[in-house]
Amino acid sequence: MEKHPDIEAVEFLLVDPNGIIRGKWAPGDALKKAFQDGVNFPMSLHGLDVWGREVTETGLHIETGDKDGYCRATRGSLSIVPWAKRKTAQVLLQTFTPEGEPYMADPRQVLKKRVAEANAKGFFPVVAFELEFYLLDPEIDWDDGMPGPVGAVAGPDRLRMYGMDDLAEHAELFDMIRDAADEQSLPIDTIIKEAAPGQFEVNLKHRGDPLRAADDVIMLRRIVIGCARAHGLQATFMAKPFLEYAGNGMHVHASILGTDGKNIFAGPNGRKTLESAVAGLLLTMPESLLLFINTWNGFRRITPGSYAPTRAVWAENNRSVALRIPVSNDSNRRVEHRIAGADANPYLVMAALIQGMVEGIEGGLTPPPPVEGNAYDEDGLSLPDDMDDALQLAAKSSFVDRALGPLLAKVYRDLKRAEIMAFWSEITPLERSTYL
Structure with a gap:
């Protein structure tokens, strides 16, 4: 704040259970309150569905009086918003009860x-996230008004992996992304052209603080979207925006x-410890x-041959499995979790990985023996292939209660049940064109 005394506005950011950033704009002089006492937000914000509507089944809304909590600033998250026209700061908040818990x-x-x-x-835990996303061109009318990916052409596609x-x-866009990441102390590593037109991947460096690493994901998605908008483009982390192209994943590398x-996965007993994890x-x-595939759309990404796993299997140096042990030296031995969509929380x-x-x-x-070759052709524990089946398993799971705690586990199930019901209540244009 001393470095930027001319801050005119601040954006208060709060992440809900769906992984969506919510919040509000305030004058710059509100920053001190955020760090000292906290900014008032209704605690029911954590009971909104993906469309921002109240889900009464969560029990967080009017039946509680819709109480305010104190949302305090997270130290280390205060930074300048580079694409804002006015001198604007942003800060990530976390929620406390009125009693301060x-x-x-x-x-x-x-x-x-x-x-x-x-x-x-x-x-x-020491962890690193990798996120895939598409850059879309609003000038390309792809399908029913949806923008198309940059670089898509008529005829055979140039995937150009x-x-x-x-x-x-x-280059100018990615330079702006790197500059914004530097300003916000996000440890960006590599930027890669991925397996579809307009698809890219940004890798973050390993952190010994999983909480800060998760913060990095939230802020990186915001940076990419904001910088793309500043360049007249649209960025999406939607898990499967195009049926004909690869989906967007969130891969997590983890050691302990x-x-x-x-590293407890290294040394004479490290291999056994790794296999237990x-x-x-x-x-x-x-x-x-x-928890890993948290949207209705996300289950479209989980298809054989797509590099998105369909079975709970593992292997060494194999990208067709759910858990990959990457090539590394002994001290860097780790597991790569390859299931989550790029839009997951x-x-x-x-929380689920650590637990x-x-x-x-x-x-x-x-664990069972590691698979060899194409994991899609192997036997193994099948994963649910639609959101309702996944919810049914989560609803009976004591592990989800242990990973999220009883309150958030209940709220999350209620939110996803409401989301499923919303999609079930919609008759698609394909149905009408088929049966009318």
Whole structure:
């Protein structure tokens, strides 16, 4: 604040269980209150569906009197908004009750608790996220008014995976993204042209703070969308915006340090510990899938041959599986979780990953043998292929209660049930064109 005394406005940002940023604009002098006392928001904000509507089944709305909580600024998240016309700052908030206790329907507060519990047991996760997204051109009318991906052409598509020309064509945009990330202390690593026209991937560096790593995902998505808009484009992290092209994933690389600061997956006993963590993740994967694939659209991404896994299986150096052990030296041994959609809530994804790995290690679990070759052709624990089946498993899951805590687990199920009912109540144009 001393560095930028001319701040005119501030954007207060809060992440709901759907992973959607909500909040409000305020004058710049409201920043001090956010750090000292907190900004008032209704706690029922965490009971809104993806369309921003109240879901009464959550029990967070008028039946409680729709109480306000205190939303305090998260230290380290205050930064300048580079695309704003006025001198504007932004800061990420987290929710507390009127009594000052962490509000456990807030996904960030839930992950904070999971991390603290893991640390108390001597487990210190080190994680990195990778996010895929599409750049869309509003001048391209792709389908029913939806913008098309940049670089899409008539005739055979130029997928141009790892293409350098595609990066160069949007160099000014990616420079702006890197500059904004530097300003906000987001550790961007590589930027890659991905497997479809207009599709790219941004990788973040590993962090020893899973909570901050999840914050990075929220802010990176905001940076990409804001910078794309500033360049006359639209960015989307929608899991499957185009049926004919690859979906957008959120891959998570995770290892765990012990109290000595060394990777517990390394050394003479490291392999067995890694396999126990993998076993914990595999065992809990079907019932927690709704945390990784959190939208109706996201289940369209999970198809054979798509590099999005359909079975709870693992392997070494194999991108067709749900859990991949990447090529690395002994000290960097880790697991890559490849299931989540790019639009998933990173706090919930991380909470489930930490809980699953810790339970697998503490239980000394043993995974099934790793698969060889194409995992889509292998036997293995099948994952739910639609949102309702995933909800049914999550509804019966004690693991989801342990990962999210009882309050957020209930709220999340209620929100997803309402989302499913909204899609079930819609008659599609295809149905009308077929049966009228």
